[in-house]
Amino acid sequence: MNPFMLTEAAALNGTAETAADRLHHSHMSGKRRRRTMTDRIELTKINLLIFSSLITVVSSGQFAPVLPRFSPPMDIPISLSGNFMELRNDHFHSGLDMRTESKEGIPVKAVGDGWVSRIKVSPWGYGKALYIDHPNGYTTVYGHLRNYSGTIAGAALDGQYKAKAFEVDLTFSPGELAVKKGQVVANSGNTGGSSGPHLHFEVRRTNDQHALDPERFGMDIPDSVSPSFFGLRIDPLDSSSRAQPYPAKARGYVLAGKDGAYTIKGDLTPMAFGTVGLSVNVIDRYSNSGSTCGIRGLKVSVDGVATFSADLDEINFDLQRYANAFMDYGLFKGNDMNYNRCYKLPNNKLELYGNETAQGRMTLLPGKAYKVLVEAIDANGNRSVFPFTLLGATSQEAAQWPKSLEAGQLFTYNTENSINTPEFRFVLPANSLYANERISWKSGPSKEPFAPTLALHDKLTPLHIAGQLAIKVDAVASKGRESKLLVVKFDEKGQPSPVGGVYTDGWVTAKVRGFGDYSVMIDTIPPKVTAFDLVPVMTGRDSLRIQVTDNLSGIDKYVGRLDGEWILFEFDQKRKQLIHTFDKHSSGKGNHQLELVVSDERGNTTTLKAEFLH
Numbered sequence: 001m002n003p004f005m006l007t008e009a010a011a012l013n014g015t016a017e018t019a020a021d022r023l024h025h026s027h028m029s030g031k032r033r034r035r036t037m038t039d040r041i042e043l044t045k046i047n048l049l050i051f052s053s054l055i056t057v058v059s060s061g062q063f064a065p066v067l068p069r070f071s072p073p074m075d076i077p078i079s080l081s082g083n084f085m086e087l088r089n090d091h092f093h094s095g096l097d098m099r100t101e102s103k104e105g106i107p108v109k110a111v112g113d114g115w116v117s118r119i120k121v122s123p124w125g126y127g128k129a130l131y132i133d134h135p136n137g138y139t140t141v142y143g144h145l146r147n148y149s150g151t152i153a154g155a156a157l158d159g160q161y162k163a164k165a166f167e168v169d170l171t172f173s174p175g176e177l178a179v180k181k182g183q184v185v186a187n188s189g190n191t192g193g194s195s196g197p198h199l200h201f202e203v204r205r206t207n208d209q210h211a212l213d214p215e216r217f218g219m220d221i222p223d224s225v226s227p228s229f230f231g232l233r234i235d236p237l238d239s240s241s242r243a244q245p246y247p248a249k250a251r252g253y254v255l256a257g258k259d260g261a262y263t264i265k266g267d268l269t270p271m272a273f274g275t276v277g278l279s280v281n282v283i284d285r286y287s288n289s290g291s292t293c294g295i296r297g298l299k300v301s302v303d304g305v306a307t308f309s310a311d312l313d314e315i316n317f318d319l320q321r322y323a324n325a326f327m328d329y330g331l332f333k334g335n336d337m338n339y340n341r342c343y344k345l346p347n348n349k350l351e352l353y354g355n356e357t358a359q360g361r362m363t364l365l366p367g368k369a370y371k372v373l374v375e376a377i378d379a380n381g382n383r384s385v386f387p388f389t390l391l392g393a394t395s396q397e398a399a400q401w402p403k404s405l406e407a408g409q410l411f412t413y414n415t416e417n418s419i420n421t422p423e424f425r426f427v428l429p430a431n432s433l434y435a436n437e438r439i440s441w442k443s444g445p446s447k448e449p450f451a452p453t454l455a456l457h458d459k460l461t462p463l464h465i466a467g468q469l470a471i472k473v474d475a476v477a478s479k480g481r482e483s484k485l486l487v488v489k490f491d492e493k494g495q496p497s498p499v500g501g502v503y504t505d506g507w508v509t510a511k512v513r514g515f516g517d518y519s520v521m522i523d524t525i526p527p528k529v530t531a532f533d534l535v536p537v538m539t540g541r542d543s544l545r546i547q548v549t550d551n552l553s554g555i556d557k558y559v560g561r562l563d564g565e566w567i568l569f570e571f572d573q574k575r576k577q578l579i580h581t582f583d584k585h586s587s588g589k590g591n592h593q594l595e596l597v598v599s600d601e602r603g604n605t606t607t608l609k610a611e612f613l614h
Contacts, residue, residue: 068136069218070111071181073201074188076101078221079289081198083379084213085312086294087327087338090462091320092312093294094211095141095202096219104146104197106188109181111140111218116177116185119148119156119170123573126200127192128156130185133174133206138217143200146189152177157568157583164566191572211315213296215379222287226260226382227295229374231281233328233339234272234390237361239406241274242398251331252281252339255386262386271391273398275363277343278308279328280386284378292338297377300342302362302370308342309354321464322350325434330460342374345434347413347464364392408440408457424454425470425507432465439515449477450485451508451520459516470509471520478503484524484602486510486553490517498523498553500601523552526604529596538614546578546596546608553601560596562586569596582614589614 072078082088082097100106110132117139118131126143130152133139148156155177159170179185190197203214215221231252234243246252247268256265264270278300284293300308310326325348328339343360344353353359364370374386411417413433419426423443439457446453450473471487478485482503487510488496499518501510508520530547538544546569548555558578560569567586569578578596580586596608 067216068112068134068138070140070203070214071109072219073108073111073140073142073199074098074100074106075109076106077288078219080221080286080293081196081289081291083284083286083293084211084215085296085315086292087323087332087340089333090324092315092323092326094315094317094320095143095200096214098199098201099289100188100197100199102197104187104189106199107184108142108145108186108188108199110179110183110185112136112181114140114179115174116152116155116172116179117174118172119152119159119168121156121160121169122167122192123571125192127194128186128189129192132179132185137206138212139204139206139209141200141202141204142186143202144189144191144194144198145186146191148186149184152179152185160568161566161585166568166570190574209317211317213313213379221380223378223380223382224287225285225378227282227284227376227378227384229255229257229262229280229282229376229384229386231255231337231339232264232270232374232386232388233279233281234270235277235279235341235343236272237275237277237343241276242272242393242401242403243276244271244393245401251335251337252279255281257384257386260382260384262384264388269369269389269391271393271397272364273366273393273395275361277341277360277362278372278374279339279341280374280376281331281337281339282376282384283338284376284382293378294338295340295376296379297375298340298342299373299375300360301373302358304371306354306356307358307362308356308360310340310342310352311354312352314352316351319350322348322434324462324464326350326352329462330458334460346436347431347434362390364390366392366394368392406438408438411437411439413437423452423472426456426467428463428467429465432463432467434462434464437461446519448519448521450474450522453490453517453519455517457515459514461515463512463514466511466513468509469512469518470507471518472507473503473520475506478522481522481524484522484604485520486523486602487512487518488521488552489514490519496521496552498601500553521552523550523600523602524604525551526606527555527598527600529598529606529608531608531610534594534610534612536612538612541582541614543579543581544594545580547576548578548598549576550600553604556599556601558596558598560594562592562594564593587614 079099080096081099082093084095086093112134114132114134117133120129128145130142131139159168188199201214203212203217232255233252236243254265255262257263282295284295296312298310325345326341331337331339370390372388372390377383411433413435414430416430417428441456443452443454451471485503485508487499487501487508489499490496499510501508527548527550532547533545560567567580569580571578591613594610599605
């Protein structure tokens with residue numbers, strides 16, 4: 001029950017005297033005296049005032065309802081390698097990444113009574129994940145698990161054999177897989193997109209599946225460290241606005257400070273002309289961890305007037321990719337800097353911003369000095385402040401500053417845009433960009449004979465929606481092998497990664513999720529399949545492992561059969577292995593015939609056959 005409601009009830013029945021007495025006694029410096037009729041009248045007024053204030057506070061939503069406290073999911077101290085709302089590639093982090101002592105196999109427990117509502121298994125993302133619904137209206141999520149436990153493991157296995165697939169997304173009704181608080185439901189692991197052993201833990205509101213901060217639900221983590229500011233950028237927000245160059249060609253003004261108070265290093269006074277917005281490089285850390293984590297709130301005021309605020313306390317998964325508009329994507333990807341924009345880009349639909357009229361936009365008057373205050377708060381209320389003076393420049397001063405060249409074709413963010421050349425075609429749907437952008441491109445020679453290399457704009461400019469890229473291919477070089485052609489994207493070292501695509505009438509067309517360097521290559525080589533621990537006598541072994549690699553397009557599908565019947569192989573994409581753990585469908589004693597068929601994304605296939613005794 002909400003404690004504020006208890007206080008209201010106490011005021012109604014006249015038992016709120018204790019709280020009012022404390023307030024009254026504080027004005028009396030602790031002296032005791034006998035109450036008179038006047039005192040009691042005053043006391044009644046105080047009671048009514050408290051009651052009225054509480055009604056106002058609760059009805060205005062200033063205080064959230066009391067939230068349930070879950071128990072920790074593991075019996076080891078909580079130490080984080082990542083926290084809720086931390087900036088990540090294309091998204092905000094939706095939970096807590098809890099360290100598991102650099103190993104797998106830590107027992108994972110249900111944090112409260114409930115029932116398993118979902119089991120999702122994938123070689124990507126959360127890997128082996130478990131969803132538990134609780135009767136209090138919340139769902140807890142456990143990701144990157146090594147394995148499930150007990151009846152949960154049995155339900156997962158049965159679902160995979162029924163679907164004849166490793167990747168499954170199974171749902172369950174209340175009562176099918178009931179769990180109790182403290183029950184071991186899994187063991188921690190390193191499955192999916194994890195870069196090391198840990199437990200990913202989330203709390204979601206069941207009815208809309210929005211992610212909430214687990215620290216509000218009983219995950220107590222030592223934290224007396226306030227957020228750290230490292231840099232300030234002043235971003236022009238239209239074509240006529242300018243910002244003074246940063247010292248020594250830096251990415252921004254360097255900030256210095258400690259204990260929650262920061263200033264611009266060197267006591268510099270930034271200058272800008274026109275309409276600008278601020279971006280701050282700010283992170284948070286915990287008392288028992290040096291890992292870079294995210295803040296929970298950000299505020300900006302100018303001359304004492306609030307101009308911007310953001311409360312990073314809830315994640316709508318449908319809007320996750322708009323995190324690219326909240327951060328400075330280029331500096332995050334290219335320089336590992338956590339710049340948070342203190343203004344909204346035009347195509348930013350995140351719901352975390354305040355209702356300030358300015359929304360972070362500052363139109364500066366020439367010669368006027370503005371007192372700016374930036375505040376950051378973390379999940380545990382630790383606060384840091386960064387005050388500075390911003391000076392409005394004159395047009396003559398701004399004219400002396402270097403201006404970036406505007407090259408390329410103008411793409412407006414809210415309309416469809418396209419480029420058509422003899423070598424390539426590119427179509428970008430409306431709202432693929434977060435703001436208007438000039439898109440440049442050039443083509444050059446390729447090591448492959450099928451098509452030139454296309455340098456399509458800047459890879460550090462984010463796309464919200466995939467574009468369609470079609471590349472013209474050489475008819476002679478590709479003749480008879482058209483189905484094996486695919487679009488590839490090159491990294492900084494010139495190494496290709498597969499994008500895919502379809503050949504039609506001399507063009508290979510594919511969906512691309514980002515700008516960068518593209519071309520067309522061919523994949524006619526089947527996957528390499530090696531049974532590195534499969535021996536003629538497998539007696540006493542609990543699993544077998546097959547190494548699978550591909551030269552370009554990547555492993556697409558595989559089917560394993562034992563004595564003609566489908567068996568489960570797990571795909572470990574990090575180790576490039578297919579793993580079968582002997583189960584009730586495969587643990588029979590005697591001689592067995594194994595067949596494994598592996599295909600890559602272009603349809604090249606390898607078949608492995610073997611016999612063994614088990």
